[in-house]
Amino acid sequence: MKKNIAIIMGGYSSEYEISLKSGQVVYETLDTSKYNAYRIHIFKHKWVYVNDNDVEFPIDRNDFSITLEDKKITFDCVFNAIHGTPGEDGYMQGYLELLNIPHTSCGMYQAALTFNKRDCLSTLKPYGIKTATSFYLNQGDAVNENDIINKVGLPCFVKANKAGSSFGITKVYNKEDIKNALDVAFKEDDEVIIESFLDGTEVSVGVITYKGEVTVLPITEIVSNNDFFDYKAKYLGESQEITPARLSKIQEEKVNTVAKQVYTILKLKGFSRSEYIFKDGEPHLLEVNTVPGLTKASILPQQAATAGISLSTLFENAIEEALK
Numbered sequence: 001m002k003k004n005i006a007i008i009m010g011g012y013s014s015e016y017e018i019s020l021k022s023g024q025v026v027y028e029t030l031d032t033s034k035y036n037a038y039r040i041h042i043f044k045h046k047w048v049y050v051n052d053n054d055v056e057f058p059i060d061r062n063d064f065s066i067t068l069e070d071k072k073i074t075f076d077c078v079f080n081a082i083h084g085t086p087g088e089d090g091y092m093q094g095y096l097e098l099l100n101i102p103h104t105s106c107g108m109y110q111a112a113l114t115f116n117k118r119d120c121l122s123t124l125k126p127y128g129i130k131t132a133t134s135f136y137l138n139q140g141d142a143v144n145e146n147d148i149i150n151k152v153g154l155p156c157f158v159k160a161n162k163a164g165s166s167f168g169i170t171k172v173y174n175k176e177d178i179k180n181a182l183d184v185a186f187k188e189d190d191e192v193i194i195e196s197f198l199d200g201t202e203v204s205v206g207v208i209t210y211k212g213e214v215t216v217l218p219i220t221e222i223v224s225n226n227d228f229f230d231y232k233a234k235y236l237g238e239s240q241e242i243t244p245a246r247l248s249k250i251q252e253e254k255v256n257t258v259a260k261q262v263y264t265i266l267k268l269k270g271f272s273r274s275e276y277i278f279k280d281g282e283p284h285l286l287e288v289n290t291v292p293g294l295t296k297a298s299i300l301p302q303q304a305a306t307a308g309i310s311l312s313t314l315f316e317n318a319i320e321e322a323l324k
Contacts, residue, residue, distance in 0.1 A: 002035055002036050003077060003319070004077075005319060006064070006077075007026050007079045008078055008087060011042060011043075011084050011085060013083070013167075015084040023081035023294075025295050025296060025301075029312050031316065037079075038066070038075070047059040047061060049068075063099060076102070077101070077102045077103065077322050081291065083289075083293065088111060088290055090108040105271070105291055106268045106272070110266055110290065114266065115162055115290075116162055118134065123265075124262060131284055133152050135147075135152050135195075138191050138192075145175045153196050155197045156172050156194055156196055156197055157172070157194065157197060158184070160185040160187075161191035168186075171197070203219050203275070203278070203283070204219070205259040206303045206304070207260060207268070207272045207274070211317065216260055217300070219247065220302060223239060251278060259274055266288070271290065271294075272289065273288075273292035275289075
């Protein structure tokens with residue numbers, strides 16, 4: 001019997017366009033002899049199944065089913081390709097877990113925790129995972145630029161705490177620019193994290209559960225043509241992504257160990273991609289993504305390809321792991 005797979009894509013955040021691309025790649029890649037794949041668009045104002053003629057059919061949210069030609073269709077597994085809310089922050093995970101529907105991403109708590117950069121970094125700190133020095137602000141807090149600079153120094157990064165794809169992030173060189181950067185970040189989220197600038201090699205590390213084993217994929221080095229790896233560098237080709245990264249054997253072993261440790265400590269499942277910067281030879285964790293991009297240009301598929309894992313094998317493995 002072929003399994004019914006719902007590929008959820010879209011979402012409620014600025015990242016929805018990238019998510020639609022990721023979901024489409026999954027849809028085009030899955031082996032149709034094994035799976036019946038359904039594209040499900042999840043937006044604030046509608047949850048719909050979209051067929052090949054772009055006709056939309058509503059989702060029954062009581063049991064996450066669709067009705068086609070008077071026949072009710074339920075799903076054996078949900079392939080989660082939603083970057084940002086509600087697919088990467090725990091909402092969809094909680095909903096699907098309540099309905100007992102297997103899905104390819106991590107659990108609800110893990111999604112919520114990793115999506116909150118500062119809570120995630122705080123959780124990992126006691127385990128000796130190195131991070132940048134950081135300063136936290138919530139919307140409405142009094143802002144004292146001198147306190148911020150005394151703690152994190154200049155230049156520094158001002159980031160929306162719960163946003164992806166480098167939305168709401170600014171690199172700040174002068175005290176006068178802090179206020180502006182905070183305005184940009186607060187447009188995306190009501191919490192902000194300000195981090196010291198780490199000057200070193202930046203790498204992106206994919207960790208997945210592959211055939212039952214926690215597996216670190218070949219590392220990607222990020223060389224941005226811009227001032228940092230921002231949205232343009234990520235999606236508009238203004239960066240070089242070098243896989244495998246140009247690291248010494250020691251650096252590679254260090255970051256592999258830390259990346260595996262992070263995945264295990266947080267009890268992640270499915271895909272993950274975490275970003276690190278080497279400072280004084282040690283990898284410092286920036287953030288963890290639990291629904292990384294899956295387009296042809298995305299980093300994780302590039303890493304899998306370098307490891308000799310095709311896209312179809314990568315996606316099929318995610319479904320088989322979820323169904324275990």
